[in-house]
């Protein structure tokens with residue numbers, strides 16, 4: 001069919017607008033959820049409704065209009081789909097046959113309907129009762145020589161109540177092995193920020209957008225991955241606030257955007273320019289850019305200008321001197337070469353920062369997924385501290401989180417490096433002695449599988465094997481396990497790359513009603529700005545055989561811990577009981593949780609730096625030095641290109657909604673490589689030719705992906721981009737930020753080879 005042929009076409013309209021509206025309608029139609037879906041959309045992000053299952057950006061307060069976005073609607077439509085994966089489906093396909101299908105095909109089969117167990121004799125998943133499923137999990141966990149042989153993964157859609165109980169279950173079981181999707185995502189924020197400002201979270205709230213005098217958006221594709229934030233950027237821009245977008249890809253929505261909620265703009269085909277300054281940064285060039293801006297500030301101060309907030313620095317910070325010396329020591333030619341940005345533009349960015357009395361810096365994966373991800377985030381803090389950009393309206397650091405509850409899961413205990421104070425609270429509230437040694441993060445859990453120490457993998461949501469680096473090795477790692485458990489809404493590759501025993505346990509989704517013997521229950525979610533709100537599903541569950549995640553966690557615990565000190569059965573029906581325990585373990589932030597959550601606006605968890613209180617060891621905000629200008633290990637190979645693996649407009653992480661990427665002009669293909677035409681010509685490649693990429697690494701493992709079409713694209717020289725998860729085979733497991741364990745998925749050193 002001609003319509004399925006790959007097409008590449010420059011997209012030169014604004015992002016958003018009618019294109020987004022049409023895309024939303026098409027998806028609702030395709031998934032046959034028009035009436036059901038539209039009804040659900042009306043409840044999404046409304047008081048009394050459920051939280052959007054897509055990203056973690058907060059909802060604007062008290063908006064009376066329909067508050068959703070194209071990609072939120074997609075996430076909902078694919079959750080509320082009419083399609084079902086039934087026992088007949090599994091009887092029809094062997095697991096080996098399913099492995100031949102694409103991720104997109106697997107997703108399109110629809111919602112899981114009942115628990116299934118892998119049968120090795122027939123190579124089929126076969127139906128299995130819930131009781132038998134929990135008994136099998138209990139048997140495997142109890143048979144381990146020690147609890148550290150199990151890995152307990154979490155993906156960030158899991159609500160607070162289930163995540164909290166999971167963290168208690170796993171700790172009573174005896175390990176802190178909590179590989180988590182955040183280990184591949186904003187872990188550099190969670191580990192990088194505490195030594196700098198004392199908390200591992202952002203300091204900005206929604207209202208700050210109304211007071212900011214300058215906004216930087218670094219390494220984040222806002223229009224695709226947190227579209228609701230576009231409303232804030234449009235409003236800010238209309239107020240005349242300068243917006244600086246720093247990105248190797250000129251992401252369309254950061255250039256021009258039409259608000260789908262803006263009736264006049266929609267009717268007149270109008271749009272708002274977003275970035276007042278687009279910084280076409282080289283991959284990993286952000287460190288040099290930040291230092292260049294600081295150098296400008298220090299130089300002008302030395303010439304007698306008053307730029308730095310000296311009173312703030314004296315009262316609240318430590319460590320400025322080393323950072324100043326280092327920035328001043330960097331030579332302009334090096335800064336320009338390493339950032340890929342002209343000195344003039346760096347000076348303009350510095351000028352924007354200097355003139356603003358309240359600067360907000362937002363960032364995404366383009367900043368975290370580098371080998372120095374954690375320390376890069378600290379450089380952002382350095383810049384903000386210079387002008388006292390904390391504890392005042394409109395200012396602060398704003399990590400834009402990914403999954404809708406990824407921040408909440410960490411807050412309520414999903415943490416492989418828990419603090420001793422938290423463990424003490426767990427002991428006093430639940431009466432067992434939790435393990436004190438740190439557990440595995442995601443990369444360490446794959447290593448443990450590879451070296452044979454891990455035996456059991458339980459995935460509370462997510463699609464582990466597709467999300468982690470080094471696809472081939474990770475598949476091999478999973479296949480060595482005794483038991484793999486996927487607790488999920490949809491069939492995914494993680495269920496097909498499995499251990500000797502394997503279970504698929506289907507759950508009630510965010511948009512669906514949870515009804516227990518005690519009546520209808522709601523769950524709670526913490527967004528990127530530390531607001532905790534209730535989420536109540538409105539749709540009937542897509543199958544009568546689904547269980548809520550809370551019940552699954554409790555019954556796993558009961559099966560694994562026959563002598564548990566915790567009254568698990570008491571949590572299954574009444575989620576208020578769980579919230580009371582959360583309040584007991586976290587009295588500072590969750591005091592009176594059950595009462596406070598009755599407020600439709602929810603509660604805002606305290607972020608001390610907003611009050612200029614710094615919970616660091618020295619009680620100060622700390623300037624922290626990252627010497628030099630390289631955010632990744634130096635590679636001397638002259639043929640090297642830095643590869644960023646990114647999301648298309650039509651995917652949610654490993655879930656592929658379609659093969660299109662509208663704003664980048666790509667249709668019906670995901671096996672593409674975005675490249676600067678000069679880099680293509682320098683390699684003697686024809687326009688649109690097929691190539692293979694190979695990773696440049698020193699561990700002797702050949703990592704290669706074949707069949708990529710080269711697209712001429714406005715990338716900086718030396719930088720290429722392609723899609724995650726297709727390019728994950730190129731990402732070595734040990735190529736990560738050593739502080740956080742986060743794979744450096746935005747800066748893989750590769751070379752082009754013949755396909």
Ligand SMILES: Nc1nc2c(c(=O)[nH]1)N[C@H]1C(S)=C(S)[C@@H](COP(=O)(O)OP(=O)(O)OC[C@H]3O[C@@H](n4cnc5c(=O)[nH]c(N)nc54)[C@H](O)[C@@H]3O)O[C@H]1N2
Pocket residue numbers: 054055056071185186218219220221222224225226246247248249251281282283284285286363364365366367401402403644645646647648649651652653746
């Ligand atoms: N629709 C949709 N929404 C999502 C998701 C989704 O898949 N689909 N995923 C969710 C999740 S879990 C997350 S974490 C977020 C991810 O949201 P984003 O952080 O936007 O994630 P990416 O698309 O991976 O890439 C971010 C941007 O980084 C840029 N970049 C690459 N390398 C560099 C660099 O060296 N420097 C700079 N400055 N920029 C660079 C890329 O060009 C890209 O624009 O979105 C969440 N929301």
Ligand SMILES: Nc1nc2c(c(=O)[nH]1)N[C@H]1C(S)=C(S)[C@@H](COP(=O)(O)OP(=O)(O)OC[C@H]3O[C@@H](n4cnc5c(=O)[nH]c(N)nc54)[C@H](O)[C@@H]3O)O[C@H]1N2
Pocket residue numbers: 155156157158181182184185186365402403460461462463464466467468469487488489490491492507508509510549645646647652653654655724725727728731745
């Ligand atoms: N190369 C490369 N790799 C990356 C990234 C990158 O940019 N480049 N990004 C990384 C990032 S930021 C992240 S966050 C990870 C994502 O890693 P994961 O969070 O593991 O992956 P997802 O694709 O979000 O998981 C999708 C699956 O979750 C299940 N699911 C959906 N909703 C629910 C629910 O409500 N409950 C339960 N129990 N299950 C549900 C569905 O079965 C679905 O198939 O990938 C990381 N990997």
Ligand SMILES: [Mo]
Pocket residue numbers: 181184185186401402403
């Ligand atoms: Mo993420």
